[in-house]
Amino acid sequence: MSSAYIPLDEDFRVSVIGRRLGGVKRILPVMSSKGGVGKTLVSVSLALALSDLGRKVGLLDLDITNPSAHVALGMKLKDLPEEEKGVKPPEVGGVEFMTIAYYTKDNPTPLRGWEIDNAVREILAITIWGELDYLLIDTPPGMSDELLDVITFFKPAEPLVVATNSPLAIKSVERLLKLLKEELTVKGVVENMASGASSLVKDLCTAHSVSYLGAIGFDPQIDSKLGSLEGIKSSSFFRDVTRIARKL
Numbered sequence: 001m002s003s004a005y006i007p008l009d010e011d012f013r014v015s016v017i018g019r020r021l022g023g024v025k026r027i028l029p030v031m032s033s034k035g036g037v038g039k040t041l042v043s044v045s046l047a048l049a050l051s052d053l054g055r056k057v058g059l060l061d062l063d064i065t066n067p068s069a070h071v072a073l074g075m076k077l078k079d080l081p082e083e084e085k086g087v088k089p090p091e092v093g094g095v096e097f098m099t100i101a102y103y104t105k106d107n108p109t110p111l112r113g114w115e116i117d118n119a120v121r122e123i124l125a126i127t128i129w130g131e132l133d134y135l136l137i138d139t140p141p142g143m144s145d146e147l148l149d150v151i152t153f154f155k156p157a158e159p160l161v162v163a164t165n166s167p168l169a170i171k172s173v174e175r176l177l178k179l180l181k182e183e184l185t186v187k188g189v190v191e192n193m194a195s196g197a198s199s200l201v202k203d204l205c206t207a208h209s210v211s212y213l214g215a216i217g218f219d220p221q222i223d224s225k226l227g228s229l230e231g232i233k234s235s236s237f238f239r240d241v242t243r244i245a246r247k248l
């Protein structure tokens with residue numbers, strides 16, 4: 001894989017990416033420029049919840065240097081995707097799941113900007129998704145390569161933005177909303193680790209005319225349940241996420 005920047009109009013993978021996503025009805029990137037607010041847990045749980053509701057679902061971990069959805073799902077990295085002119089994502093809990101971690105394992109993967117962009121194009125070009133009602137995408141924090149690639153390659157996409165009631169998260173998410181609203185139709189904001197004591201997230205939604213999709217309460221047991229699908233599905237976190245999934 002080249003580490004040099006390839007202009008979009010010279011990259012044969014770009015047209016392949018459009019075809020690969022042809023059978024996907026709706027693309028929901030789970031985003032937040034703020035780190036650690038629960039993007040990975042929300043995307044994994046939403047994928048499982050939508051699958052339980054009878055939808056055909058895919059989940060793509062687009063955190064190239066720090067993938068973690070496989071840890072939450074308890075996915076063994078020896079389960080390599082089937083290869084035949086591309087790769088079919090293995091299924092976990094009824095969800096087609098793709099991650100760069102199948103290839104990098106849990107080794108450090110330090111990459112510079114264009115190398116990340118290149119890895120994103122590669123993974124999008126090789127992945128053969130089935131006919132899906134929803135493709136959920138877990139994204140890294142920040143406002144950099146992967147986020148810009150979501151805007152470039154997933155149109156139309158309907159971002160779900162995750163926020164907490166911390167003023168630090170609100171400022172960060174506010175910047176993200178401004179950017180996303182110029183490019184895509186934001187599906188709405190999910191409040192995570194909600195305590196009910198503050199309305200900062202609701203106020204943010206009102207100020208920026210985006211939907212407030214609901215709250216996920218603080219679940220002190222969620223970390224002890226990660227790695228087990230049954231564990232996740234028995235959590236109060238999952239119960240709250242399922243309520244949000246019904247609104248999508």
Ligand SMILES: Nc1ncnc2c1ncn2[C@@H]1O[C@H](COP(=O)(O)OP(=O)(O)OP(=O)(O)O)[C@@H](O)[C@H]1O
Pocket residue numbers: 032034035036037038039040041042063068139140141192193194216217218219220222223237
């Ligand atoms: N509702 C919740 N209740 C309790 N703890 C939570 C909740 N949501 C998230 N957490 C805690 O926050 C941690 C980080 O969650 P997660 O990895 O999903 O965040 P992230 O936004 O994906 O982080 P990153 O920005 O690094 O990708 C979890 O491991 C858990 O400890």
Ligand SMILES: [Mg+2]
Pocket residue numbers: 039040041063068138139140
């Ligand atoms: Mg994450």
